[in-house]
Amino acid sequence: MRNENKSSSYPEINTRKRELCAPYKPLPIIMRKIPCLKILFLLLLILVSCEKNENSGFNYNISGIVEDSTANGIEISLIIPSQGIDKRVKTKILNKKFEFSGFLEKPEFAEIQFEYDVLNNSSNQSYIPIIIEPNETKLSLGISKSQYGAFKDVSDLKIISGNNNKIFYEELYSPNLINHFSYSDNYQENRDSIQKHKYSKEKIEFFRKFDSIYDKKNSIAYVSFWNYLLTTNQPQFDKDYINDSDKKYLKQISNKVDSNKIALKDFKQFKSSINSLVDFKSLMAFKDFTLKNISGGNSTLSEIIKNNEYTVLDFWWSNCAPCRKFNKDGEPVYTKLKEKNIEIIGINIDTDPSIWNKVSKDDRIKWTDLYAGPNSDIQVAYKVYSFPTKIVIDNEFNIIDFDFKKAEELMNLVK
Secondary structure (H helix, E strand, O other): OEOOOOOOOOHHHHHHHHHHOOOOOOOOHHHHHOOHHHHHHHHHHHHHHHHHHHOOOEEEEEEEEEOOHHHOOOEEEEEOOOOOHHHOEEEEOEOOEEEEEEEEOOOEEEEEEEHHHHHHOOOOOEEEEEEEOOOOEEEEEEEEEOOOOOOEEEEEEEEEEOHHHHHHHHHHOOOOHHHHOOOOOOOHHHHHHHHHHHHHHHHHHHHHHHHHHOOHHHHHHHHHHHHHHHOOOOHHHOHHHOOHHHHHHHHHHHHHOOHHHOOHHHHHHHHHHHHHHHOOOOOOOOOOOEEEEOOOOEEEHHHHHOOOOEEEEEEEOOOOHHHHHHHHHHHHHHHHHHHOOEEEEEEEOOOOHHHHHHHHHHHOOOOEEEEOOOOOOHHHHOOOOOOOEEEEEEOOOOEEOOOOOOHHHHHHHHO
């Protein structure tokens, strides 16, 4: 899968619970002499222990068959967002096979990448979205020379086993649910008519089917599907056309998700994506955050914003091509912006600060350069669901409705 700017039970956990929580047996005579309070205390400890071990994590295994003999020796990496890129799991393709294994607290949406791409931080990385789950995951794929100039491409991906991965790929890359959606030319010019006569019916049908097939045991698969769907700007989810009926179905879906079954990052992205539609009518308000700066210290948004007539919050990450273009094209005009008392605050959300440091240096970023990472609440506060996202704020902390693409267009703020 190429990055373009872009299912049944939990057997290991259940087995562990059965082993640790043995059936009740009569207490030996010597135990009957212990006061009732102590017995109750011991029973409480057993219950707490059982509950703790039920959610204490699982061992995962991901293996693959590569239909390409020339792939032998290529190093690949499993990048788990909650663990960071420095703790990625690396392996090599040998005899047309590879395998990853380890331990994880909760199921999580991750990526398999070529280690070459990771080390070189290519803007055209080829990667495999993968759900790390308790069930064993097996896949097959092809590897070919990239037409985009990168190291290699992944092709002909098939999920052989892994319940959550099967759901995710069958519904997304071989779409069933998403086939409810059609696409219309000239949408922007005919939004009202298209929404009324076509998209409103498609959307309701989609909500009903999704709500009916949702399986709580496989929350991570459905959450990953929604996170993808709501960050790809499907016109059916145009915020201007989300009505009360739509919000009812969205809330039903949102309330079903068990946050204890999935990684915090995935859950927060899911909730914020749904809430962005349900709560769209509420105005966005300034919220203050203190973030790590490029010099190794901390910077507070309000302290920067109050000293400039206008400030732009620029949310970006390393593999977003338009984000990188804005960085590089904006560098020569930044001095002129500062003369007009206009500041830019870059807010990076890469999985690891080492990537942010490297890319900031490569792009020669001169403006205020801060790191939030992928799990910061700042993305939820400012409704950041796609990249790049840019928000203009004046020195009285009002959010200004001003649309632009190039840094030089910001000069129009003070004309």
